[in-house]
Amino acid sequence: MKVVLLQPAVVFRARVNQASFSYPLADITYDGVTVGNPSAVQPGMTVVFGSSAGGDDLGRQRVRRGPTADTLYIGRSSRGSRDGEVDLADNAHVTVLDDYRVWAKISYIAADGTVYKDADLEVGTNTTTPPPVANAGAPTAGTIDRTTGKLRVQLPHGSNTSFAVAGTIASYSWTLPAGVTLLEGYNLDDPQIQVDCAPGFHWVALTVFDSNSKSHTARVPIFARDPAEDLCIGSCTIESHRITPQGQQISLRVLESIPEGSYPDGTLVMLWEGEPAGPADRSHLVFWGWHHNDPASIAASRTGILRGVTLECLDVAGKLDRLPGFTQSVEGKASPASWLEMASPNMDKYLHYLLHWHSTALEVADWTWTGTGAAFPFVVLGSDGASLFDQVEQRARALVPDYHLTCNRLGQLRMPVDPLLQDIAQRTATVQATLGEADWSEVRYARQRPGRYHWHRGNAVLASATEIAAIFCVAPGDAPAQGELAQEQGEQLARSQADLNACEGHRYARANAPETPFTITLAGGDDRGIEPADYTWVQLTISSSTAAQRGLAFTEARGLPLELNIRYDQRREGLARTVGLLWERETAGPPAVTYTVPVSDDPGGHGGGGMFPPPDWDLPEFDFGFDWFPSWGAVGAVTRAAVYVQSGAVETDAAASPIFIVPAGMVLRLKAAVARLGTAGTSSTSVRLLLNGQLIATLSFGAGGCTASQAVIDPSTGQDYLLTGGDYLSVQVTAAGAGAMGLCLLAVMRG
Amino acid sequence: MSTYKVADGHNIASANLVTVDPQPRSEGIKCTRRSYGADGSVYDEGRYVELLFSMLPDVATYQSVLQQFGVQAALTNQVTVLVRDEIFAWARVNGTAVRPEPGRDVRWSYFPRDITILVRDLEAAS
Numbered sequence: 115m116k117v118v119l120l121q122p123a124v125v126f127r128a129r130v131n132q133a134s135f136s137y138p139l140a141d142i143t144y145d146g147v148t149v150g151n152p153s154a155v156q157p158g159m160t161v162v163f164g165s166s167a168g169g170d171d172l173g174r175q176r177v178r179r180g181p182t183a184d185t186l187y188i189g190r191s192s193r194g195s196r197d198g199e200v201d202l203a204d205n206a207h208v209t210v211l212d213d214y215r216v217w218a219k220i221s222y223i224a225a226d227g228t229v230y231k232d233a234d235l236e237v238g239t240n241t242t243t244p245p246p247v248a249n250a251g252a253p254t255a256g257t258i259d260r261t262t263g264k265l266r267v268q269l270p271h272g273s274n275t276s277f278a279v280a281g282t283i284a285s286y287s288w289t290l291p292a293g294v295t296l297l298e299g300y301n302l303d304d305p306q307i308q309v310d311c312a313p314g315f316h317w318v319a320l321t322v323f324d325s326n327s328k329s330h331t332a333r334v335p336i337f338a339r340d341p342a343e344d345l346c347i348g349s350c351t352i353e354s355h356r357i358t359p360q361g362q363q364i365s366l367r368v369l370e371s372i373p374e375g376s377y378p379d380g381t382l383v384m385l386w387e388g389e390p391a392g393p394a395d396r397s398h399l400v401f402w403g404w405h406h407n408d409p410a411s412i413a414a415s416r417t418g419i420l421r422g423v424t425l426e427c428l429d430v431a432g433k434l435d436r437l438p439g440f441t442q443s444v445e446g447k448a449s450p451a452s453w454l455e456m457a458s459p460n461m462d463k464y465l466h467y468l469l470h471w472h473s474t475a476l477e478v479a480d481w482t483w484t485g486t487g488a489a490f491p492f493v494v495l496g497s498d499g500a501s502l503f504d505q506v507e508q509r510a511r512a513l514v515p516d517y518h519l520t521c522n523r524l525g526q527l528r529m530p531v532d533p534l535l536q537d538i539a540q541r542t543a544t545v546q547a548t549l550g551e552a553d554w555s556e557v558r559y560a561r562q563r564p565g566r567y568h569w570h571r572g573n574a575v576l577a578s579a580t581e582i583a584a585i586f587c588v589a590p591g592d593a594p595a596q597g598e599l600a601q602e603q604g605e606q607l608a609r610s611q612a613d614l615n616a617c618e619g620h621r622y623a624r625a626n627a628p629e630t631p632f633t634i635t636l637a638g639g640d641d642r643g644i645e646p647a648d649y650t651w652v653q654l655t656i657s658s659s660t661a662a663q664r665g666l667a668f669t670e671a672r673g674l675p676l677e678l679n680i681r682y683d684q685r686r687e688g689l690a691r692t693v694g695l696l697w698e699r700e701t702a703g704p705p706a707v708t709y710t711v712p713v714s715d716d717p718g719g720h721g722g723g724g725m726f727p728p729p730d731w732d733l734p735e736f737d738f739g740f741d742w743f744p745s746w747g748a749v750g751a752v753t754r755a756a757v758y759v760q761s762g763a764v765e766t767d768a769a770a771s772p773i774f775i776v777p778a779g780m781v782l783r784l785k786a787a788v789a790r791l792g793t794a795g796t797s798s799t800s801v802r803l804l805l806n807g808q809l810i811a812t813l814s815f816g817a818g819g820c821t822a823s824q825a826v827i828d829p830s831t832g833q834d835y836l837l838t839g840g841d842y843l844s845v846q847v848t849a850a851g852a853g854a855m856g857l858c859l860l861a862v863m864r865g
Numbered sequence: 866m867s868t869y870k871v872a873d874g875h876n877i878a879s880a881n882l883v884t885v886d887p888q889p890r891s892e893g894i895k896c897t898r899r900s901y902g903a904d905g906s907v908y909d910e911g912r913y914v915e916l917l918f919s920m921l922p923d924v925a926t927y928q929s930v931l932q933q934f935g936v937q938a939a940l941t942n943q944v945t946v947l948v949r950d951e952i953f954a955w956a957r958v959n960g961t962a963v964r965p966e967p968g969r970d971v972r973w974s975y976f977p978r979d980i981t982i983l984v985r986d987l988e989a990a991s
Contacts, residue, residue, distance in 0.1 A: 551904035637900055638908030660903045688897035688911025688985045 115689075117347045117366060118255060118337050119405070119425075120315055120382035122213035125159065126150035127167065130206040131184070137193040139200070140178070140233035142186050144208055152181040156319075158333070158477050160213040161188060162378070163200055167207045170378070173200035176217045176474065177210060178232055186210075190220045190233040197380070214317060214333050215380060215404055216433035217474045218502060221440070221453070229453040231471045241456040242449070244279040244466060245328035249480040250320035252524035253402050255337035256390045264310035265338035266297075268393035269318060274305035275482055279466050281325035289319040294336070308393055313340035330470075332477055335402070337384055347372065352385075353424055355401075357678040359646045360503070361431030361521035364401045367424045380404050383427045397643070402525050403429035406436070430479040431521030435503035439472060443496030446579055458579070461490040461513055461607060465506055465529070473502050480526040484510065484517045490607050491579040514574055514608035515617040520647035530649040534674065535620045538702050544650040547642045548670060549634065551660055556635035561666060565597035565626035572618035572706060574606035586709035587615045589622035597626060615705040623703025629666070631676055632697045639691035646675045652697060672700040778839035785834050786825045787811050802846040805835060867955040869916060870947035873935050875959040876991045877945040882957070885933055887926070889916035893949040894956070894987060912987035913960070914948045918980040927977040934982055936964035945990050960984040 129146035159177045162170035173195045175188040186208065191200045198217070219232040230236060251270025258265050269288070276283060288302045293312035300307040309318070316338070321331040339346060349369035356363045364385065385401040410423040428436070444464060447455035453471075456463060462483045469476055490513055497505045503519065510517040515535035520528045533541040570589045575582055585608065594600075603621060608614040632654070636642065644652060653670040661667040677696040682689060776782060787803050803811040803826070813822040828835045837843075869889055870882035897911025921927045928937055935942030942962050950956040963983040965971040970981040 552902040552906040554903055555901055557903075637902040637906070639898075639900070639910050640908075656903075683898075685897055685911070686985075687895070687913040687983070690898040690910055 115350075115352070115385065115387050115400070116255070116339065117350045118315075118339070118345055118384050119347060119372060119377045120213065120335075120384075121345070121376050122160070122211035122378065122381065123315075124149055124168070124209055125154045125212050126152070126208075126210035128186075128208045130163070130202050130204055130208060132202070133204055135193075135202050138190050139202075140188060140190045142188065142200075142202060142208075143184055144181075144186055145184065146205075150210070152183060155181050155186070155210050157331075158214045158474055160211045160215060160378075161186065162209050162211065163202060164207045164209070165203075168209050168375070169207060170209075171195060172202060172206050174198075175200060176215070178219075187233075189217060190222055211378070212317065213378070213381065214335075214478050215382075215474070216430055216437065216478060218437040218439075219472050219474065221442075221472070231453060235471075237450060237453045237455075239326075240471075241444075241453065241467070243281060243324075243326040243328060244463060245330045245470065246278040246281075246283060246322050246324040247276060247466070247470075247476060247481055247483075248320045248322040248330045248332040249275045249277075249482070249526075250318065250332045250334040251480065252396045252399065252526060253335045253337075253384065254390060254396055254399060255339065255384045255386045256398070257339045257341060258311075258313055262310065263340075264312060265336070266308060266310050266393045267336055268306065268308045269320070269334060270306060270480075271394045271396050275480065276305075276320070276322045277482075278324040279463060280328075283322055284325050285323045287321045287323070289321070291316050291318065294318060311336050311338040313338050313343065314345075330476070332480070335382060335384070351684045352680075352682040355680040355682065357523065357646055357680070358676070359518060359520040359649065360435070360507075361429045361525075361647070362401055362403070362523060363426070363428060363432060364403075365424050365426050367422060369422065372423070372425075377405075380406070383425065396524055399524060401427065401429065401523070403427045404433060406432070429521055429525050430475055430527065431503055431519070434473060434475055434506075435501045437473060437502045439468070439497065439500050439502040439505035441497065441499045443494060445494040446492065458488070459492055459495070460486070460488055461492065461495075461509065462487055464492075464495055465509060468497065468502070468506050468509070469527075472505075475502075475527065479521075482526075482528050484513065484529045484531070486513065486517075489609060490577045492575075492577065492607060493579065493582050495607075508605075512606050514606050514613050515620075518649065520649070522645055522647035528647055530647075533649060533651075534624055534698070534701060535617045537616050537620075542650050544648075545653055545672070546648060546650045547644050547675075548653040548655075549636070549642070550655050551657060553637055553642065554634050554654075555637040556633075557654075557656060558633040559666075560630045561628055561664065562630075563628055565595050567597040567599045567601055567622065567625050568594035569600040570618060570622040570625060570706070571600070571602045571709075572606070572614055572621070573602075573604045574608035574614050577607050577609050585611050585614055587611070587618050587706035588709050589619050589703070589706035591707040595626075601625065611708055612705070615708060618706040619703045620701070622706065623701045627699065627701045629699055632673070632699065634695040634697055636693040636695055639693055641678055641680060641693045641695075644675050644678060644695065646677060649674060651700075652695075654697060654699075673697045674700075773843055773845055775842045776837045776839050780837075780839055782837040783834040784826050784837055784843075786823060787813060804844045804846065805837070806841055807844070810835065867947060871933055871962075872945050873942065875943050875945055879947070879957055882945060882947055883933065885916070885930070887918070887921070887930075889918050889982065891916050891949060893953050894951050894958070896951075909951075911985070912958075913983060913985040914946070914958075914987065916948070916982040916984065918982075919978065921977045921980060924977065927971075927980065930980070930982065931964060934962040934984075936962050936982075940964050944984060946984055948984070957990045958987045959990045960987040 127149035128144040130142055131145040132143045155177055157177055157179050161177050162174045163172035164170050165172060174197050175191055178189050179187045181187060191198060193201050195201050222230045222233055254267055256265050286303055286305050288307055290296060293314055294309050294316050297308040316336045317333045318336060319331055319333045321329055323329045347368060351367045353365040353367050383403055383405055386398045387400055388398045390398050406426050406428045408423050408425050413420045444454060444456045444459060446459045448457060450457055465483055507519045510519050510529055516532040517529050518532060520530060522528060572587045574585055576585060603618060651672040652675045653672055655669050656667050658667045675695055676698050679694040681692040801813040802809055811826050826835055869885040871885050872882045891914055894912050894914045896909035900908045931937035934944055944962045945959055947955055947957050965981055972978050
């Protein structure tokens with residue numbers, strides 16, 4: 115096992131040349147260049163500020179774009195000395211390192227409400243035709259060839275998976291640093307190249323251009339080890355190593371001196387075992403990521419002082435999970451004029467939006483999106499404040515069936531579907547490992563036949579670019595099962611009721627799985643290359659001859675690897691590795707049942723006198739704060755939950771175009787009306803709600819971007835309006851200007 | 866009859882291995898851990914061999930032995946060795962020699978005694 119910590123080269127040194135500073139700031143003036151020149155400074159590089167040359171006591175940031183002859187552009191920074199902060203003084207030392215990390219890109223809202231990404235980036239066409247994604251492949255490390263003195267590497271290691279978010283990929287361009295030479299027969303505009311790397315550390319860049327003239331640059335690190343001048347950390351053991359679909363965490367106990375001055379906080383870490391079998395081989399790579407923190411110990415003993423430090427390291431997903439993601443939303447708009455608007459929005463584009471504009475993750479790691487594309491459009495979508503990883507993961511899981519943001523062992527970000535929530539026929543057939551009885555030495559599990567949940571309720575909004583309609587379901591059905599608990603899954607985006615029902619049926623079955631996840635100790639200390647991030651199958655066999663006393667046995671049962679825990683026991687005689695696998699056996703269940711409003715208003719329950727009341731529904735919520743009136747589907751009329759004013763004209767009511775007709779046999783109490791006016795609307799907009807042609811409520815707006823709400827009271831009764839089959843609701847809108855408006859009617863079933 | 870041999874580096878050909886002088890003894894190649902599969906299959910992990918000297922006549926001889934394994938100036942060294950394997954046949958293997966730890970792998974009592982040259986991480990040589 116070999117470990118290397120990056121000692122980043124200095125590419126530029128200068129001095130701050132500025133008398134005063136107004137925080138937050140995003141650029142500084144410099145002079146007194148002593149190392150390098152501005153052209154060597156690349157976007158994404160780490161810059162440190164110090165009271166002495168190379169020091170970082172005055173803060174650390176990232177270069178956000180190439181500097182001019184006297185101005186350095188950095189991430190937007192408040193005053194301080196931590197990562198993302200600066201505390202500058204005139205003549206402070208500026209040092210730019212050949213070092214790339216995962217940073218959050220901080221947005222900025224100006225006083226006039228204009229949103230800028232990464233300090234000063236205007237929306238332009240960035241949400242109309244977003245830039246492509248460059249995937250340069252996984253990093254590598256290896257010992258140089260004895261004959262050539264070089265390490266030969268293929269980039270990317272597999273096929274080039276760069277892709278266009280809008281349009282198509284038009285061209286590729288590789289940038290090779292000094293010490294990396296292109297092999298004959300390859301060109302720098304080829305999608306795949308082979309290079310020879312001189313001893314040392316190198317960042318190779320790939321820029322892809324799309325048909326909209328947009329571009330994106332990603333970088334991949336390569337380390338070529340020279341045994342004669344070995345930069346690897348020799349005295350090092352692995353304290354812990356955990357591999358999950360969300361990436362790896364590894365702790366390294368280092369016994370030799372690794373001063374912070376040479377190995378900066380947060381520096382790149384690469385860990386590998388053996389040597390690559392060829393230029394494209396990456397199977398020897400165990401981990402790559404960044405140093406996160408380092409618990410240390412100093413102990414005085416009878417015979418001397420014992421020191422130890424443990425480097426806790428995170429991969430790209432781990433870094434994303436420790437960076438801030440702020441509340442935000444995006445709305446569909448044909449011609450976006452703001453970062454809060456997007457042309458033809460769908461979930462994939464939204465996920466790209468989060469990762470590309472709010473972090474540098476895609477500049478240092480490969481990413482592949484869900485591929486669902488236009489199948490999941492939306493009208494408006496937002497995210498709560500959370501870590502950047504959680505923001506993306508939550509939105510991926512909002513798809514029906516769930517997708518996940520994962521990070522494999524090569525540090526590549528992926529978005530696979532969760533096969534346990536798909537119908538069996540649609541589930542992946544890929545088996546990544548088969549564990550026979552020669553492959554495990556211990557299995558632990560618990561079996562529980564009675565379910566844990568008696569009801570699972572699911573709700574979602576139908577994927578649509580024009581309207582917001584909610585759908586519901588309940589598993590196992592109207593009659594609850596025997597479990598103690600009930601659970602709910604909301605905030606989802608579904609293509610159809612059938613899709614939602616299928617997904618939630620499988621989710622219910624999974625929650626009530628008869629066995630807990632199995633804890634398996636793999637024989638021989640071999641992890642069999644199992645990759646939890648792939649969401650593909652691991653098959654397990656427990657035969658009747660090895661089964662426990664209750665007799666649970668199966669042959670090549672499919673399941674998902676949830677976690678690998680590898681314990682390294684470094685003994686005098688050698689390394690003994692113990693690999694523990696957490697494995698979730700495959701489950702499946704019948705579809706959930708579409709939730710329909712009961713026809714009887716009998717307070718006792720369904721159809722008069724049922725023993726069990728129907729579920730109490732919480733109306734689904736999305737991040738933009740609406741409580742949506744469920745759409746029961748057309749009953750010979752257009753049923754809409756949103757009304758759009760297209761060009762300032764009055765949209766007339768009429769019995770011929772109601773927005774909702776109460777189905778026969780249904781009884782509703784109409785409680786309130788809520789409407790939100792789009793940002794382009796004006797204060798001259800009003801909405802009149804009519805019941806059977808009679809005005810019952812008027813909503814007026816103070817300005818565009820506002821919400822108006824009003825309880826709806828029947829004056830004849832002093833209570834909510836009671837609607838029965840055949841009653842219809844319609845809307846009259848008056849607006850001085852064009853704008854979008856969403857209308858919601860809040861109602862509850864029965865009396 | 867074969868003897869214990871050593872050379873600096875991995876995958877050194879048999880003809881280029883040098884006889885260890887003086888000759889050690891050993892219990893053959895052992896494993897750090899033996900584990901078992903559910904079907905009874907056996908896995909030996911972390912092969913190593915300990916080359917033992919009960920006593921050497923003087924410091925110079927001890928240091929000469931260290932020099933032969935390349936661990937006089939360094940704590941560890943990559944070597945190719947000819948040793949008895951798990952079934953006591955002679956086998957040429959790559960490994961990492963480790964300088965004896967005083968107090969554990971060597972002790973001084975008028976002479977160097979109970980010396981152990983550990984060669985670990987053994988793999989078949991090509």
